[in-house]
Amino acid sequence: MALRDSDPAEVGGYRIDDRLGSGGMGVVYLARSASGRRLAVKVVHAQYADDDEFRIRFRREVAAARQVSGAFTAPVVDADADASRPWMATVYIPGEDLGTHVRRHGPLPPDRLRELAAGLAEALRDIHRAGVVHRDLKPANVMLAEDGPRVIDFGISRAAEAAGMDALTQTGRVMGTPPFMSPEQFAAPHEVGPATDIFSLGAVVAYAATRRGPFDSPSPWETATRVVEGDPDLAGVPADLLPFVRLCLEKHPKSRPGPDELLHLLREGRLPDPRPEAAPPDTAPPRPRRRRRWPAAVAATAVLAAVAATGTLLARDGGDTPHALPAGWHTWHRQAEDPLAGDPDSMGPSGPFSRCVLADGSLLCAGDSIMATRFTLADGRNVWTRPMDPTPAETSSSGGGTIIGTRPGAVYVYGADDRDIKGGDEPESRTRYTVQALAPATGRPIWRTVVADNVDGMGPDINGAVAVPAGVITTYGNASDSYALLDATDGGVRWHHRLPAGAAPDCQLTGAAGQVYLICHTSDDDGNYERTTAAQLDPATGKARWRITAKGQLYLFGQTRGHLVLGTDPLMNRLTGLTLINASSHVLTTVRLTAPRTATGVHLVRDTLYLTLTSGSVHAVDPWTGRERWQSNSTVEQPGPPTASATRLYLASPTGRLAALDLRTGRVTGTLPGRDDGDTGGGPDNTAAPVLSGDALYVPYGIRAVYSVDVRDL
Known part of the structure; x- marks a missing residue:
């Protein structure tokens, strides 16, 4: 591209040889260093040089690009964000960008397409490990170098840990390129994280395979609507990569695999198809299939605010999160019906829900004697309720079920069928435990699989079960001494393994950050727990990918920044470390x-x-340093598990008292009193966490009851 008279002869001491390209934000030149090394120098347009906010963004672009190793990007050589026209010099990467190549030569052949998918997954792994989210992965930002694809242009990237606290985003700007943006970039900019880049990866691979984006439309408004609500057009994507692309394009961020999982799938050569009607093959990434749809109105609002030809989108952000409320929404409180009312043998549901989730545009809850029940989001109408045990025995209490997880078109739950065994002085109750997949719309079983049958009360509700794309990994066997994968389609057992010898009663399956872990405790001859073994399971085979042993009896609290966080039970011993x-x-x-x-x-x-x-006291602790960030009196007695938005922490009591705390300081910013019908006799350990959907917060409390509140009113 020929130089123009207005182009500089040098920038920052680097001689300009040619123009490489020009965009809405600046011009990129081919330059040479004093030693002759070829560089790509990006120079910001003059009209942005006086924009203080833009300079901040440019400094962040330089910092982000420098954080990444350079193996899959263009390493930064030099930069000056304070120059009259800010500039940045990177190593020049010969070759075309993906967008130009596809426009000139057509879709990539299958072998190069697979190399592109693997190369971009490696690049994102490198970028995310550096704590950076790119946020604008698109064909123009992928260079086809001789040694594989390179990701360039970190102009709107940001640190992953600052995703919810980005001051520039809070001014109202949400930047990106619509056909390759994720749903949350339109509808929930404060929730943008590494999973956003995974969605863009899927869109880029689809483009490279078909010469069009999966959500393309002549209208930016319609493009955004399709991204948020529509199904992708994947006609032309090779069959072996269709599952890869579909997994990347899951609407909810938590349903998308991470780069390591995608690379594992590509290496194995067998990819699971996330569609509910498809029978998944043996290999599947351990990712819960939880899907949330954002209203199309939110996408429309974001796109109608687009103001420039630069590809920048402006979106309004009101309240904690920018989701619109469901059509016809109003505050409500409801109690689920007692499905066994009138049964003389039934002890009846008598406690709070243990877990509530969003699924298929509704709120699904479970707990105590309730297998699952459905509330509509807008008005709380209780559509259906199913009991844990449809025919309870005289001595039974039906156990405390919970929702294992969801996938499109199904919710996984526990069942416990109690039967009295006659004989002796007292009847004995035997329990047949099941894992079931229910249709969210009707509550009817899609499949039902028996996983245990015993008199010991040992079932998956105690030892755990985790939803993965291929189905449910659950403890299994009459003595709950094994674990197995139940197929998502029909509940059939695809594989099963014995738990470690002697540790079966003290093992638990749990999920964290999309992975499945088996945590087992081993005791000495005196019954003192000596060590804890944590193993990450491969959902495709059930075998341990790795295992590590630590001293003492530890419990998995979760995962953060690629690290599992474990500690002792603070009820038994003071928590001194992690x-x-x-x-x-x-x-x-x-x-x-x-x-x-x-x-x-x-x-x-x-x-x-x-x-x-x-x-009601709450202590916020940094798991990396062990330091206390803040301590607060939430005013909520017996608080259950909290829920967090980008800015606030929400806690509720079994009686329904609610408090909102500032995430940074712990200051109480709003409260609601408890309710007269909220006396359950239960404690915080068996109360479900509030569920946040846009500006609506759904608070489980009391006896199988829920109420809703607009968080902007707190």
Whole structure:
């Protein structure tokens, strides 16, 4: 591209040889260093040089590009964000960008397409490990170098840990390129994280395979609407990569695999198809299939605010999160019907819900004797309720079920069928445990699989089960001494393995950051727990990908920044420290808390460990340093598990008292009193966390009851 008279002869001491391209934000030149090394120098347009906010963004672009190793990007050589026209010099990468190549030569052949998918997954792994989210992965930002694709242009990237606290985003700007943006970039800019780049990866691979984006439309408004609500057009994508692309394009961020999972799938050569009607093959990434749709009106609002030809989108952000409320929404409170009312043998539902989730545009809850029940989001109408045990025995109490997880078109739950065994002085109750997939719209079973049958009360509701794209991994066998994968399509057992010898009663399956872990405790001859073994399971085979052993009896609190966070039960012993396990390198480190803590609840939410006490006290602890960030009296007695938005922490009591706390300071910013019908006799450990959907917060409380509130009113 020929130089123009207005182009500079040099920038920052680097001689300009040619123009490489020009965009809405600046011009990119081919330059040479004093030693002759070829560089790509990006120079910002003059009209942006006086924009202080733009200079901040440019400094952040330089910092972000420098954080990444350079193996899959263009390494930064030099930069000056304070120059009269800010500039940045990177190593020049010969070759075309993906967009130009596809326009000139057509779709990539299957072998190059697979190389592109693997190369971009490696690049994102590198970028995310550096703590950066790119946020604008598109064909023009992918260079086809001789040694594989390189990702360039970190102009709107940001640090992953600052995703919810970005001051520039809070001014109202949400930047990106519509056909390759994720749903949350339109509808929930404060919730943008690494999963956003995964969505863009899927769109880029689809473009490279078909010469069009999966959500293309002549209208930016319609493009955004399709991204948020529509199904992707994937006609022309090779069959072996269709599952890869579909997994990347899941609407909800938590349903998308991470780069490591995608690379594992590509290496194995067998990819699961996330569509509910498809029978998944043996290999599947361990990612819960939870899908949330954002209203099309939100996408419309964001796109109608587009103001420039630069590809920048402006979106309004009101309240904690920018989702619109469902059509016809109003505050409500409802109690689920008692499905066994009138049965003389039934002890009846008598406690709070243990978990509520969003699925298929509704709120699904479970707990105590309720297998699952559905409330509409707008008005709380209780559509259906199913009991844990449809025919309870005289001595039964039906157990405490919960929702295992969801996938499009199904919700996974527990069942417990109690039967009295006659004989002897007292009848004995035997329990047949099942895992079931229910249709969210009707509550009818799609399939039902028996996983245990015993008199010991040992079932998956105690030892755990985790939803993965291929189905449900659950404890299995009459003695619950094994674990198995139940197929998502029909509930059939695809594989099963015995739990470690002697540790079966003290093993639990749990999920964290989309992975499945088996946590087992081993005791000595005196019954003292000596060590804890954590193993990450491969959902395709059930075998351990890796395992590591730590001293003492530890419990998994969750995962943050690629590290498992474990600690002792603070109810039994004061929590003095944490054990961190790097999920990639498997290196174990310990972190001491600055002050030992006793707590009734420990919850890892948005990279912070929250310790709650029955008095309402909350301690926010940095799991990386062990330091206390803040301490607050939430005013909520017996607080259950918290829920967090980008700016606030929400806690509720079994009686329905609610408090909103500022995430940064712990200051109480709003409260609601408890309710007269909220006396359950239960404690915080069996109360479900509030569920946040846009500006609507759904608060479980009392006896199988829920109420809703607009968080902007708190």
